[in-house]
Amino acid sequence: MAHYDLVILGAGSGNMLLSEETARLKVAVVDPGRFGGTCLNRGCIPSKMFVVAADVAVGTRTGARLGVHATVDRVDWKAIRDRVFGRIDPLHDSAVDYRRANGVNVYTEPGRFTAPKVLRVGAEEITADMFVVAVGARPRVPDVPGLDAVPYHTSDTVMRMDELPASMAVIGGGFVAAELGYVFGAFGTDVTIVQRGPRLLMAEDEAVSERFTELAAQRHRVLLETTVTSVAAHGGGVALTVSGPAGEEVVEAETLLVSAGRRPNTDLLDATAGGLALDEHGHIVTDDAYRTSVPGVWALGDVANHFQLKHMANAEARVVRHNLLHPEDVRTLSNKVAPHAVFTSPQIASVGLTEQEARRLGVAYLVSVRDYAQTAYGWALEDTTSFVKLLVSPADRTILGAHIIGPQAATLIQQLIQAMSLGLTVDQVARDTIYIHPALTEVVEQALLEV
Template structure:
């Protein structure tokens, strides 16, 4: 058994921990897949590169009402795909090469295989050739991420479905796509493929799309999505089968049995942490029923010296959260006598669909359940000057605030550039800036899109 000072499992955000300050540490890195983790290879970065091209492809259809007649001559799927992964793949391979071969990493040993705990702080790594090596260290960092969930639907394993890990590398663009799921992955890929001209059907088990968002966001988005795609709500997937080039998904819905046919089936029902693959139980590491590793405020697990970060331990499953947690873990490894705590007070997220959605803090449903006092303000994009320019009729900002202190409790935006428009609200919540002070304590560029935030702040009826 080989002994190291530190073992890092996973090369997403966990790979960012090592810098020159670890130069005298003997470090092992374990990676069972491609260097760079979910975000770089199959997650937020390539998906948003596809979303950008989808936004461009969708522009001609929306421009006529503004007096601009334009057409979409075609979508070169292969060119789009190859441009995106022509940038992504070299970054992943370059990251691997740097850790394996560069002089900066003479103290680092890379194990390319699947790690599994056999005892606390003892990891057996199965290598591609079938051999294994056992390693140990006083310090571990678990940053092994998660994977797509595949539901238990009879026949599904035999039809050749896609997940978010594979859908972006299709050989050709399908004519028809069925998406099983109702969350952010489903919403983003429905936008991408429908913008490219694909006939999209979305099958949801629940009665709404994006149901974890504020109810007003979820309801309005579901309405808009239903006008754009074939959205089947309250459907149970009974069976899947393949007939030649066609995938059939048999459903039970409010009106009885029905069937959806398509060229490609995308399964997008959620993700699960990779704690089971690591066999964290054998390592003495506690998990919650969802499989997420239990960590304290310092990102330490129930085993002293074993830290975890990112999707394997975080219910947020967001890259910016994993990066924050990696910085905390890095500090705590280097300064065990002066450890820092993670700050998860105001974690924002965005859904890069159309219209774009962004959120931070409490939804109104959560605020009501907490029994605290709050006031609400809603400002439509259509009521600001830039909204007139865009002729936007669906976007809005919704704010929740404490009526006494003016502190923002939640912010929810649906509309153009929502992920950017929400940033000053995240800043205000993080630094305790009261709503009206934020609205009147600075200039707001006119006629800029952030005026929708200014007007929403001023609408809050504070005491």
Template sequence: MKHYDLVVIGAGSGNVLVGPEFAEWRTAVVEQDRFGGTCLNRGCIPSKMFVVAADAATGVGAAARLGVHARLDHVDWPAIRDRVFGRIDPLHESAVRYRRDTGTDVYTEPARFVAPRVLEVGGETITADTMVVATGSRPVVPPIPGLSDVAFHTSDTIMRIDGVPESLVVIGGGFIAAELGHVFGAFGSRVTIVQQGPRLLMAEDEQVSQRFTEIVAQRHRLLLGHRAQAVEARPGGVAVQVAADGGTGPTETVEAAALLVATGRRSNADLLDATAGGLDLDEHGHIAADASFRTSVPGVWTLGDATNHFQLKHRANAEVRVVRHNILHPDDLITASAAPVPHAVFADPQIASVGLTEQEARARGIRHVVSVRDYADTAYGWALEDTTSFVKLLADPRERLLLGAHVIGPMAATLIQPLLQALACGQTVDRIARDVVYIHPALTEVVEQALLAL
């Protein structure tokens, strides 16, 4: 049995926790898969690299509105894929080597708790005074009859396939469906999205979700309000039986060369036998923790997808900073920022959002005023010939503070940044609208105009 001062379980965001501050500690990192976690290996980073290529492909045809007439001759999928993973895959070995060279033990076998602060890893038992559970999440595979008998993909696997499928059925209508539907549609797949709700991206502001759905419906076949009832193999692909009206209406069969299941993600805490380690779980299977990320077991901390419901790398990175501080300063605990957590969807169009949606504000009875400004109202919007994008802001009319910000259109994830800062720093609408000089004719003028209207 080996004993450590610190053991980190999970080498996604958890891997960066072990810094120079722990040079005098005996440390270990446990990771049964690949260092870098979901984000680096099969999530946000590779998918965005694919999205950039997809944007280039769709930009060829879209340029006609600017008077530039071009043709897309060929999409070299192996070259696109190999550019992505040729850069990403070597990072695992280099990360493991770095950890070992700098004095941290690395375990690459599956781990499970056998008692509080006691792990069984590949036939060994290890203990620690301090443990951090950062085991991430995995795709949800719904109990659809026949699904286990067919070859299907999740976001974990589809980016590594050998070729672009002629047709693709996507079950789900969230982030993954939006982004990977864009990627494969841009590269030539006929995409059908099966979504139980009435719109795609249902968690977004309703006005944004509706606009996004209208745009995507012009490119892909959308079966909204449909539930996948059964799946079976067919020559050259799969067949998905779907039913309208949320599963109670008429049925039809959709055939495709490939199937992507994009119905969400779940915490990996169960794979760790967290309860055997004395850890409490919430009703969704996440490890329960307080605002400082302490678990129910003294000395055990948690962060990232294992505990939170955001499933966002930037949130996990912020939590790493909090947990590192708290481990090193147990008498001076801090918590994560109370500012709303932003997110972006790198589809076409791009979406970025932070804070309350209008429907949330109404449902909670929160006083608010709304401003919506189209890209088309700005000079750069004219340059883009944009007719569908907009910025939407919500604010408290008495406090004059932003409550929420939502952007749909080119560079949305960048345009929202000054609004994030305003929310986090408590800056009034008046201040960020009038005390800041916005570059003309940059696209940021749409943010300025939305603020002035607000």
């Protein structure tokens, strides 16, 4: 039985734990998948590379509103796909080779706990003084009659298809549906989105969710308050029987994308056999320092939180690395400011309270909304639908929440994230900072000044 100072389960954000400081430790990394985890191989990075190509296609077709008349001759799906994964796929082997060359044992078979701090990997059992569990999450597949009998894609597989489908049905209305629905629609696929709720992107601020739903319905068929009651094979594709406000109907498509959320991989790890406490959703329970219920075992990323965000996992990895090496000076990470973005069209970014959350919690707030169209750069864009929305505390004038829908939203929100993290008031951010004219950042400035 091999014994290590540190065993890392998961080579996504878990791989980031290793540094010059950990070189003195005897370390093993266990991951049956590809180094880089979800983000690099089947999540944020490849999907954004597809989004960039989609933006070019859409921008070309819509240039006439600016007086630029152009057409898209064709979209070469295989060329786009191969550009994306031709850059990503070689990174796995080089990462494994690099770790092994630097004294890290890499296990490429699945690991399962057999007891606290005892892990079976293949035919071998290993132990360690410290474990970090960072095994991530995977797409959740809903229990729909017939789904297990037809071919379908999830976000894990859809970007590696050999051919661009003529039509696609999407189950779910969250960020995967928003981003990949946009991508395939931009490339020419006829997309139908089936969403149980009354809007798409229900977790966003209601105003943002409503605006995005309106815009998405202009380019896709969007079925709201509709459930899939069964799925069957049909003519080389699939047929979804759905039930909604108009009654029951059948949606036919060449390809089916299931985007019904994600579930933590704790079941694949036998986390409970390892003594790890789980919450009602199957996530590993940790404290603010990412310690689990087992001394010496830490957890981070999608397996331990509900954010499902790579930048949050990166921040957690930095905290956990410090805590592993400096147990006398344990650091914590506050999740009060947890921003996110949806790289669809229009782009969406959000941080802090939504207006519906503020109402539900009874939090007093002021609201400021500023349209892109009210700025010079908004004129240049001929933008008529984008806006910035702020929620501000009337008591101490700090920002409670910020929500942006429109071009460059994920970039524009960064100064507001910083202001919230540092406890700055809207007055400080608006009046004590000079904003470049006529940059798009003026829409944020104007929203702040309005408060």
